[in-house]
Amino acid sequence: MHLTSRGFPLFFTFDLDAETMWTARDASYAERPVLMSQGAYGWKVGADRILKLLARYDLKTTFFIPGLVIDQRPELMERILEGGHEIAHHSYTHRWILSLSEDEEREEMEKGIESIRRVTGSSPKGWRSPAAEISKITMPLLVEHGFAYSSNFFDDDSPYLHTVGNKPTNIVELPFRWVLDDAPFFQYSIVLPGRTMQAPSALLEAWKLEFDVLHAEKRMMMVGMHPQIIGQPSRIGVLQALIEYALERGDVWIGRCDEMVEDMRPRLQGATV
Numbered sequence: 001m002h003l004t005s006r007g008f009p010l011f012f013t014f015d016l017d018a019e020t021m022w023t024a025r026d027a028s029y030a031e032r033p034v035l036m037s038q039g040a041y042g043w044k045v046g047a048d049r050i051l052k053l054l055a056r057y058d059l060k061t062t063f064f065i066p067g068l069v070i071d072q073r074p075e076l077m078e079r080i081l082e083g084g085h086e087i088a089h090h091s092y093t094h095r096w097i098l099s100l101s102e103d104e105e106r107e108e109m110e111k112g113i114e115s116i117r118r119v120t121g122s123s124p125k126g127w128r129s130p131a132a133e134i135s136k137i138t139m140p141l142l143v144e145h146g147f148a149y150s151s152n153f154f155d156d157d158s159p160y161l162h163t164v165g166n167k168p169t170n171i172v173e174l175p176f177r178w179v180l181d182d183a184p185f186f187q188y189s190i191v192l193p194g195r196t197m198q199a200p201s202a203l204l205e206a207w208k209l210e211f212d213v214l215h216a217e218k219r220m221m222m223v224g225m226h227p228q229i230i231g232q233p234s235r236i237g238v239l240q241a242l243i244e245y246a247l248e249r250g251d252v253w254i255g256r257c258d259e260m261v262e263d264m265r266p267r268l269q270g271a272t273v
């Protein structure tokens with residue numbers, strides 16, 4: 001039996017970093033219009049191409065968005081919400097957590113929550129770190145703010161419940177790995193690390209092979225994408241091909257993280273008793 005009542009949990013998540021992918025590394029990049037335009041592609045073109053594809057298959061998914069981008073792009077936020085998608089927390093400015101003081105990290109958390117509350121009317125359920133790192137106060141902050149899930153760790157192919165400060169919690173971890181992310185295959189910038197430009201077919205091959213094993217083992221699949229990357233013409237077809245591949249297999253639930261987490265949590269709680 002799969003981990004949800006509706007089948008194998010397949011998560012499509014989109015980290016809409018936009019210009020913060022650059023400004024989080026170096027604030028002076030804001031003065032370099034061509035660098036900024038590479039991030040702008042995410043909200044100007046990539047996001048809507050993704051929304052259109054998801055609508056064609058009637059899929060609802062999750063967008064992790066820095067609060068700053070939420071505040072800057074209210075019309076895009078409306079389109080994301082109209083599509084039935086979830087907006088989850090992805091910091092405020094996308095600055096690296098390990099470079100922040102505790103006060104700064106608290107501020108990033110609180111401002112990001114406020115931005116999401118302004119557009120959705122409720123607090124975010126999920127949190128993903130801007131740079132795949134957490135500090136010693138991050139998990140306690142998630143408990144304090146009542147988060148339902150985290151999608152940050154690389155240590156499993158199945159979801160699990162977090163223990164924080166030696167206490168069991170109801171926070172579900174939705175783990176991922178770099179092979180399930182578009183950035184290591186395609187992120188190319190003169191100033192960012194990882195100048196790679198692989199063929200779209202390399203990503204599709206990896207994701208199909210991952211799907212086959214994870215589905216057969218009745219685990220989960222967390223796909224992490226960036227609109228400025230997967231939303232480009234040569235790559236959107238990879239996402240479409242994976243959707244088709246999964247739907248043909250059947251017994252799969254492609255949905256919002258918050259809804260799938262609520263569905264699977266009782267099973268996870270049972271497993272820990």
Ligand SMILES: [Zn+2]
Binds near residue numbers: 016129
């Ligand atoms: Zn990000």
